[in-house]
Amino acid sequence: MQTLVDVKEVYSTEGLSLWYDKKQALKDVNVSIFEKQVTAIIGPSGCGKSTFLKTLNRMVELEPKITIKGRISYRGNNLYDKHYPVEQLRHRVGMVFQKANPFPKSIYNNIAFGPRLRGIKNKQLLNEIVERSLKQAALWDEVRDKLNQDANRLSGGQQQRLCLARCLAVDPDVILMDEPTSALDPIATAKVEELVHQLKQQYSIIIVTHNMEQAKRVSDQTAFFLNGELIEQRKTSELFAKPFHKETADYISGRFG
Amino acid sequence: MTLNKGSLFSMSDEPAVSTQDRLRKRRQNINVLFRRDSELRGKLAIYFGAILIILATVSLTLFLVWQGLRLFLFDGVNPLHFIFSNDWNPGDSAHPTYGAFPMIFGSFAITFLSALIATPISIGTALFMSEISRKWGNKALRPVIEILVGIPSVVYGLIGLTLIIPFIAHHGGGIGYGLLPGMIVVGLMIMPTITSIAADALQSIPQELKSASYALGATRWQTIYKVIIPAALPSLLTAVVLGMARAFGEALAVQMVIGNVTDIPHSMVNPAATLTTIITLHMGNTTSGSAFNHALWSLGLILLIMSYIFILIIRYLSRRSKVL
Ligand SMILES: Nc1ncnc2c1ncn2[C@@H]1O[C@H](COP(=O)(O)OP(=O)(O)OP(=O)(O)O)[C@@H](O)[C@H]1O
Ligand SMILES: [Mg+2]
Numbered sequence: 001m002q003t004l005v006d007v008k009e010v011y012s013t014e015g016l017s018l019w020y021d022k023k024q025a026l027k028d029v030n031v032s033i034f035e036k037q038v039t040a041i042i043g044p045s046g047c048g049k050s051t052f053l054k055t056l057n058r059m060v061e062l063e064p065k066i067t068i069k070g071r072i073s074y075r076g077n078n079l080y081d082k083h084y085p086v087e088q089l090r091h092r093v094g095m096v097f098q099k100a101n102p103f104p105k106s107i108y109n110n111i112a113f114g115p116r117l118r119g120i121k122n123k124q125l126l127n128e129i130v131e132r133s134l135k136q137a138a139l140w141d142e143v144r145d146k147l148n149q150d151a152n153r154l155s156g157g158q159q160q161r162l163c164l165a166r167c168l169a170v171d172p173d174v175i176l177m178d179e180p181t182s183a184l185d186p187i188a189t190a191k192v193e194e195l196v197h198q199l200k201q202q203y204s205i206i207i208v209t210h211n212m213e214q215a216k217r218v219s220d221q222t223a224f225f226l227n228g229e230l231i232e233q234r235k236t237s238e239l240f241a242k243p244f245h246k247e248t249a250d251y252i253s254g255r256f257g
Numbered sequence: 258m259t260l261n262k263g264s265l266f267s268m269s270d271e272p273a274v275s276t277q278d279r280l281r282k283r284r285q286n287i288n289v290l291f292r293r294d295s296e297l298r299g300k301l302a303i304y305f306g307a308i309l310i311i312l313a314t315v316s317l318t319l320f321l322v323w324q325g326l327r328l329f330l331f332d333g334v335n336p337l338h339f340i341f342s343n344d345w346n347p348g349d350s351a352h353p354t355y356g357a358f359p360m361i362f363g364s365f366a367i368t369f370l371s372a373l374i375a376t377p378i379s380i381g382t383a384l385f386m387s388e389i390s391r392k393w394g395n396k397a398l399r400p401v402i403e404i405l406v407g408i409p410s411v412v413y414g415l416i417g418l419t420l421i422i423p424f425i426a427h428h429g430g431g432i433g434y435g436l437l438p439g440m441i442v443v444g445l446m447i448m449p450t451i452t453s454i455a456a457d458a459l460q461s462i463p464q465e466l467k468s469a470s471y472a473l474g475a476t477r478w479q480t481i482y483k484v485i486i487p488a489a490l491p492s493l494l495t496a497v498v499l500g501m502a503r504a505f506g507e508a509l510a511v512q513m514v515i516g517n518v519t520d521i522p523h524s525m526v527n528p529a530a531t532l533t534t535i536i537t538l539h540m541g542n543t544t545s546g547s548a549f550n551h552a553l554w555s556l557g558l559i560l561l562i563m564s565y566i567f568i569l570i571i572r573y574l575s576r577r578s579k580v581l
Contacts, residue, residue: 087474090473
C-alpha cells in the first residue's frame, strides 16, 4: 500500500477519443500509466490497442485524416499542445514495432542513429553507447565481432532485440512495444520477456500483446480494450483473478477475440 | 435366385465401374499428354524468343565491332591517334586525318553537364512526389512526367533552337550554339526519365523504415537524408546512369543546338560536336568502303562500348550490397 501511493504517473489520458476519417477507433479512454512498471494492453484484434499506443508518442499523426479529442498528459504536460516539440517527445518515448524494422545499415549505425540525431558525434561516446545498449538488449555477445555487418542479416529475434537496443540508445523514459514477440519463436520470445523484466528497473514499459500468458508473466498493470473503449485497467494479478466486467472475464478465458 | 441375382448384379456392376475408371484414366492420360505438349510448346516459344534476342545482340555487336575496326585494320589509322587527337578531317581527299577526340569530349561533356543539372532537380521532384505530397505527386506530377518522357527528342531540339539559342545569343553568348544549349536541352530531356525511375525507387522504400526513423525522433528532413536516400541510393544512381546513357546516345536534339564543329570548344557557347551528331550528319554522304565511312563506324563502335559500360555500371549498382 505504501508503495502504491509513491508510484508516479508517467501518462494519464482523459476522455481520449480518436477518429480515422469518420471511423472512431478510441472512445473516451481514461488510462493511467505508472512509472517503472510494465503495463500490458490486451484486447481483441481491431479494438484500438495499436492506435492507443501510437497516440502516446504521437506517431498516429502520421496517418491521414486524424481527429483527436481529449487530453493526454505526459509527465504533467499536455501532449497535444501545438507547441509540444514532437521530436523531443520521441527522444523520451521509444517504440518497438510488431515487425522488426532495422535500417538497411550496419548494426553499429542502427544503434548510433538515435544518438546521432541528438547531435552526438564523439566516436568514443558513440562506441560506449552502442556497447551499453547492445548489452542492455542482451545482444552484445552475439554481435560484438560483427558490428559492421548489415543488420538485416541477423535472425528475426536478434533483429527485434536490435530494435530494442536502438531505442534504448537514446536513453528513453518510456518504451512502447506493439506485439514485439508475435513474430518470434518461443525461445526468442522468452529472451524478450526476460529483457522487459530487467528493463522495468529503469524504464516505464507499455506492451501490447495478444498473449494472455505473456501479459500475466511480464506486466504489473493490465488494461483491457474492447471496440475502442477501455473496459478496465487494474493490477495484472487482480484483473486476471477477479475481473470486474463480464467482457473481461470472457476475453481472458478465451471465449472471444 | 437371390444369390444369382446378387452375383449378376455385382457382375454387371463391376465392369461398368472399371470401364468408367478406365475412361477417366484415359482422359487423365490425354490431359497429361496435352499439358506436356502445351508446356513443351510454351517452352519452345520462350527459348526461341530468348535465343533470337541473344543472337541479335551478339551479331549486332560483332557487326559493329567488325565495321568499327576496319579503319584501323585497312586504312592504317592508329587507334590511339583516333581516340586522343584533335585533327578530325576525314573528308580531305589529299590528307585525311582521323582524330576523334573533340567528339568524344563533346559526348562526355554533354552527358555529364546535362546529368549535373538534371539530377538535383529530378531527385528533388521525386522526393516531393514520394515524401512531401504523394497525393499531388501521383495525381498531377506523374502524368505530366509520363507525357514528358514520351515527347520525341526533335521537339526538345526545336525548343532549344527557337527559344534557348536566341536567348543565349542575345545575352552575349556569341551565336548561341554550343555545349550550353546542348546541356540544357538534353538535361530537360533526361529529367523526366530520371524523375520517374527515382520516384518509383523512393516510393518502394517500406513504410516501416520511415516509422522507425520518426519514432526515434527524426524530423522529416532527417528521415529523408539519413534513411530514405541511403536506402534508395543504388536505385537513384541507376536512374541517373540511365539518364546519362540516354544523354550519351541522343543525336537529333543535340545536333540542332550544338553547332557541329569538330574542335574542342573554348567555352560553353562555342560550337562543338558529339559522336552521334557527326555520325548522323555524315553517314548519308559517305560511300561505303571509304575510309571516311569506316571512321564513322569507328565512332559508332565507341558509342557501343560506352553503352556496354553504362549497362555494366547499372548492373553493378543494382547488385551492390545495401550496407551503408
Ligand atoms: N490508418 C488507418 N486508417 C483507418 N483506419 C484505421 C487505421 N489504422 C487502424 N484503423 C482502424 O482502427 C481500428 C483500431 O485499429 P488498431 O490497429 O489500433 O487495432 P489493434 O487493436 O492494434 O488490432 P490488432 O490486434 O489486430 O493489431 C481498427 O478498426 C482499424 O481498422
Ligand atoms: Mg495492432
